[in-house]
Structures are given as structure tokens and as C-alpha cells.
Amino acid sequence: MTLQHLLAAIARGNLVRQIIIGLVLGILFGVFFPQAAQSSQIIGTFFTSALKAVAPILVFVLVMAAIAQHRSGTEIYIKxxxxxxxxxxxxxxxxxxxxxxxxxxxLALVTSQVTQNAPTGIVEVLRSLVLNIVDNPVNALLSANYIGILSWAILLGIGLRHVGESTKSMLNDAAQAVTNVVRWVIRLAPLGIFSLIAVTVATTGLGELKAYGHLLMVLVGCMLFVALVVNPLIVFFKIRRNPYPLVFRCLAESGVTAFFTRSSAANVPVNLLLCKKLGLHEDTYSVSIPLGATINMAGAAVTITVLTLAAVHTLNIPVDIPTAFLLSVLATIGACGASGVPGGSLLLIPMACSLFGISHDLAAQVVSVGFIISVVQDSSETALNSSTDVLFTAASDKAMQDPAAAIGDRAA
Known part of the structure; x- marks a missing residue:
């Protein structure tokens, strides 16, 4: 088999399986060949450098394109x-x-890369936030100023909402091109994870893996709480009926499929069919489901927030309640621009880390940790995101159709 054929086979292979293999081999390599594992660090460095390079342009293009694609008048029935x-x-x-x-x-991070400008309170956070918002857009991209990147993406997206369809098509093509680049970078994840795990195990031993397990438990626990407590409460206040029959149906018929496809976009046909079975208005769900696959990202918000605060705890950065609230707002905005590819939300972590003055280099290390646990994290995140698309569409539609109608009465 030639090198070209080998690379093609890797590119077509199952990414989840490859990540698991890279994870296991990295642990074994770090345990039995610690000196050789240290020399493999260049592979992990290359992977994290690629993540750092693609993240700023990803945030800028995807958020701008998503806002620009909004069609005037659709808010009448999807608001x-x-x-x-x-x-x-x-x-x-x-x-x-x-x-x-x-x-x-x-987490075990190379803290020598930490910036010395970590904020000490909400006043300093807001001051830094305002100054970063008005940063030059070119400088924001060059310096990875995610607040400036996000603000310019939102402003340009709003300004481009009323341009011609050809311009919107070009923006959509640009977003697709960036998404393809992200896919290429993510295909490097198995090799990057192999190197990062091998170096970590060789340096700190197997004890650090417990931190990854703890982090994963917090992430999945949050997503389960949102799916089984928060979302049902939202639906209950919308329809004033027991929400759990609808919640469990959405999780069973949409969430399970999304868990394995690991892509909200790929699960859109499944959600459209489920909406039809539930007897929802087609002119509503034909818009809300594709829109939800782009901006309804509760799982992504959980991922961004938990991993950012893991970095904050690692660096002993103090966080007050107003700053934590501001992080939630920023995570919400960032999650709405999360890429539709597996692991896309991880690339938005540096944006949230910038709120606390954490350097771009260190944030890239946190993203790498996210890829290590992404086998479970990304599947759980997508299941929550996609099932919630149908759940909220159904809740809103049923409230408008007949508030007294029993959930599932219209199911075919």
C-alpha cells in the first residue's frame, strides 16, 4: 500500500474509532516508552498549532455568515x-x-505560557471587554482577540443581511470552505491525541487521566441535567402540561441518532421526519429545524463553559458572580456560531478563555484536552443539541395550535 493510499484510508476512516486507538496507544506508549514519548511532542505541538491557526477565522466567518443568512419576515412564525x-x-x-x-x-497545562493580565474583577473584565470590542478587525484576527472578532462578525453579519442573494451565497460558500478546513484539522486529532496523551503519561503518570475522567463526568452530568430537568421546565412553562412524554420521545428518536452521527446538520432529516410524525406545521419546522442545527447549541455552551472554567481553576484566577454571568452570555453567543462538524465547539473555547486574560497558546492546550475526551463529549453534546431542536419546535408549535392538546395526540 502506498503512502497516498494509506492517507486516503485514514481520511475515510471512522474518526471516533481512530481517536480511541490513538488514546489507547498514547497511554501504552507513555507507560512503556517514556523517553520516546517525550520526543513525540512535536506531533502534539503541530496539532495544537493547527487549532490555534484555524480558530479565529472559524469564529469570524461562521458567525458572520449565520447572521447574514437570516431572512427578513421569518421571525413572524419562528420568533x-x-x-x-x-x-x-x-x-x-x-x-x-x-x-x-x-x-x-x-488540568495539567504548560502554565509558563499564561498571560500576566488575568482580570481580578468584573470592572476590569468590562474595561477589557469594551477595549477589545473596538479593536481593529485585522489586528483582532492577527492577535486572536476573540471579543473583537465576535463583535466585528456580528456587525458585519447584520450589515450583510439585506445584500443580494449572490453575496449571501458567497458568504455561505466561504463558511463551507472554512468548515472543510476545520474538518481537515480535526482529522489530525488521532495523531495529536496520541502524542499529547503519551507526553502527559510519560511526564505525570496515569494520575492525570483521572482529571480527564472528572472533567468528562462534569460535562456529561451538565448535559443530562439540561436534557432531563432544565429543558422539561422550559417546555412545561410553554405548554402547561407534563413535558416528559415529548422530552423522552425527542431523546429516543432524535438524540440517539445524533449521538452516533455526531453532527446536528447530518441529523436534520431525522428531525424533520420526527416533526412530521408529531403533526407540527411544516412551514414552521422546515425553517426552525435547519436553523436550530446552526444556533441551538446548549451542549456547545456547556462544553465551552466547563472547559474554560477548568482552565480558570487550573490557573487560580478569581471569578466573581457578574463575571461568571458574563461568561454564560459569551458562551451562548459563541455556541450559536459553533461549527456543524464534530468537535467544532471546542474551537470556540479560546474565545471564552480570552475573557479571563488566558493566552491563546494556553487556550489551545485546553482545546487539545477537549479532543482527548471528545469521543464521549461530542456525541453527548450533539444528542442534546439536536433533540432540543425538535423539543422546542414542538413545544412552541403545540402551544400555538392548541394549548389543551395532549402531547403526542397528533403523532402518526
């Missing part, structure tokens, strides 16, 4: 669903904040 999407994502971020402080996680 209630859109509000539920935003509320659910924000509450998920708040849950992640509370869980992160209740069960703090620390």
Missing part, C-alpha cells in the same frame, strides 16, 4: 422558537457555571 433556543442555550451555560464551581476541575 417564539428562536427565543426558546436562546433561552435554553443560556440556561445550559448557567448550569455549567454552577457545576464547574461545585465540582472544580484542574
Amino acid at each position: 417564539p422558537i428562536l427565543l426558546l433556543y436562546i433561552l435554553g442555550t443560556f440556561l445550559a451555560a448557567l448550569v455549567a457555571v454552577v457545576a464547574s464551581f461545585a465540582f472544580p476541575t484542574t
